[in-house]
Amino acid sequence: xxxxxxxxxxxxxxxxxxxxxxxxxxxxxxxxxxxxxxxxxxxxxxxxxxxxxxxxxxxxxxxxxxxxxxxxxxxxxxxxxxxxxxxxx
Numbered sequence: 542x543x544x545x546x547x548x549x550x551x552x553x554x555x556x557x558x559x560x561x562x563x564x565x566x567x568x569x570x571x572x573x574x575x576x577x578x579x580x581x582x583x584x585x586x587x588x589x590x591x592x593x594x595x596x597x598x599x600x601x602x603x604x605x606x607x608x609x610x611x612x613x614x615x616x617x618x619x620x621x622x623x624x625x626x627x628x629x630x
Contacts, residue, residue, distance in 0.1 A: 550588065553628065555581045562621040564605045564614065580604050588629045598622035 558581065559567075559574040567576050587600055601622055606613040 547585070550629075551581060551585050554584055554588065554625070557621070557624065557628075558584070561624060562601070562617065564609060564611050564618070580608070584625070588625060591629055592626075594619075594622050594626045597625050601625075 555574060555578070558577045563577075565576060583604075584600065587597065592600075598619055601618050602613060602615075605611050605618060
């Protein structure tokens with residue numbers, strides 16, 4: 542079972558991925574979050590280790606371009622990596 546700190550991080554990251562990063566562009570069409578849920582635990586585990594911005598970017602970029610299969614949009618992904626970095630550092 543997750544403790545409150547883990548749940549808080551999970552919920553913040555989940556909401557931010559849907560509302561701020563949203564590489565597929567579903568947030569404008571779907572109020573319900575869930576499209577990216579499979580990636581949230583992995584991101585949270587990474588963030589718990591207080592990674593660098595570059596490490597966060599690389600993780601997001603891999604999700605965006607390999608797992609999701611998008612061509613990738615570097616600038617928003619870099620900005621979101623910075624946001625996540627500031628969240629945990």
